[in-house]
Structure formats: C-alpha cells, structure tokens
Amino acid sequence: MDSLPSTGRMTGAQREELIEQVKQQIAIATAQELLTKISEKCFKKCIIKPSSSLDSSEQKCIAMCMDRYMDSWNLVSKTYSSRLQKESMR
Amino acid sequence: MSLDSFAGQLAGADPQLQQFLQIETQKQRFQGLVHGLTDQCWDICMEKPSSRLDSKTEHCISNCVDRFIDTSNFVVNRLEKTQQFASSSELDD
Numbered sequence: 001m002d003s004l005p006s007t008g009r010m011t012g013a014q015r016e017e018l019i020e021q022v023k024q025q026i027a028i029a030t031a032q033e034l035l036t037k038i039s040e041k042c043f044k045k046c047i048i049k050p051s052s053s054l055d056s057s058e059q060k061c062i063a064m065c066m067d068r069y070m071d072s073w074n075l076v077s078k079t080y081s082s083r084l085q086k087e088s089m090r
Numbered sequence: 091m092s093l094d095s096f097a098g099q100l101a102g103a104d105p106q107l108q109q110f111l112q113i114e115t116q117k118q119r120f121q122g123l124v125h126g127l128t129d130q131c132w133d134i135c136m137e138k139p140s141s142r143l144d145s146k147t148e149h150c151i152s153n154c155v156d157r158f159i160d161t162s163n164f165v166v167n168r169l170e171k172t173q174q175f176a177s178s179s180e181l182d183d
Contacts, residue, residue, distance in 0.1 A: 065139040079155040
C-alpha cells in the first residue's frame with residue numbers, strides 16, 4: 001500500500017477527497033459483489049443446457065432473474081434491519 | 091486492506107475521518123450479511139424467476155432471514171450456558 005498521508009496535517013479539502021475516494025471504492029465493491037452473485041445465480045436458474053447462443057427465452061429468464069434477485073436483496077435488507085431494531089429494543 | 095485496520099491506523103489522528111470510517115465499516119458489515127443471507131435464502135426460496143416476487147416467495151425469504159437470526163442467537167445463548175456451566179463446575183471442584 002502507498003504510504004498513508006499523515007492525516008494530522010490534512011486539510012479539509014484533502015479529507016473530503018479521501019472520503020469521496022473511499023465512498024467510490026465501496027460503491028464499486030458493492031456493485032461487483034452484486035454482479036458476481038447475480039451472474040452465478042441466474043446462470044444456474046436460466047441456462048439449463050448451454051447452446052450455441054443465448055436464446056430469447058434464456059434472455060427473458062435472466063432479465064426477470066436479475067430483477068427478482070434485487071427484490072430479494074432489498075427484502076432481506078428490510079427484514080434484517082427491522083429485526084435488528086427489535087433486538088436492540090429488548 | 092480492510093477498512094477496519096485502515097480505521098485503526100487513523101485512530102486519534104483525525105476524528106472526523108475516523109467517525110466516517112467507523113460508520114462505513116458498520117454499513118459494510120451489515121451489507122456483507124445481507125449479501126450472504128440473500129445468497130442462502132435465494133437458493134432455498136426461489137423457484138423459477140417470474141415477473142414479480144410472489145407472496146409465497148416473499149414469505150419464505152423473510153422467514154428465512156428471521157430463522158437465521160434465531161439460529162445464530164440460539165447458538166450464542168447455548169454456548170454461553172455451557173460456558174457458565176463449565177466455569178461453575180470448576181468452582182465446585
């Protein structure tokens with residue numbers, strides 16, 4: 001890793017820049033994770049027997065599968081966070 | 091390099107940055123769990139993907155998440171109990 005800037009002498013603008021960079025890296029990592037998962041899951045669901053091209057029914061299936069995976073992700077996130085809230089009130 | 095050790099290196103150096111990293115680390119931990127749970131519950135609950143998430147699948151997914159948390163709580167509680175039992179029987183000796 002590159003040498004860490006000595007943050008004690010960091011200006012406000014430098015800090016903002018660093019925060020922006022970290023946020024961007026996090027966004028990229030999240031997108032990559034989701035992309036990998038979706039490809040893996042939807043390939044399994046939709047490509048039963050790989051043929052010479054991705055036919056239209058497979059494409060339709062993948063499109064729906066992507067949307068449903070994201071729905072599921074959001075539902076898991078919602079369920080999990082409301083559960084966390086309940087647990088913290090106990 | 092993990093956010094955690096990065097935040098550690100910055101500890102005390104810049105409070106604003108430190109706070110930002112702590113919050114982001116927490117968010118990442120939460121998201122990591124959501125990724126893992128979505129992965130598992132998808133395999134358990136999803137049949138052929140259709141044009142919308144039907145109520146049966148929705149039910150299955152939210153039950154799946156809740157039962158996973160129940161399971162992990164149960165494991166922690168049981169481990170605590172056996173630990174307590176072990177340490178109290180040590181005192182008896």
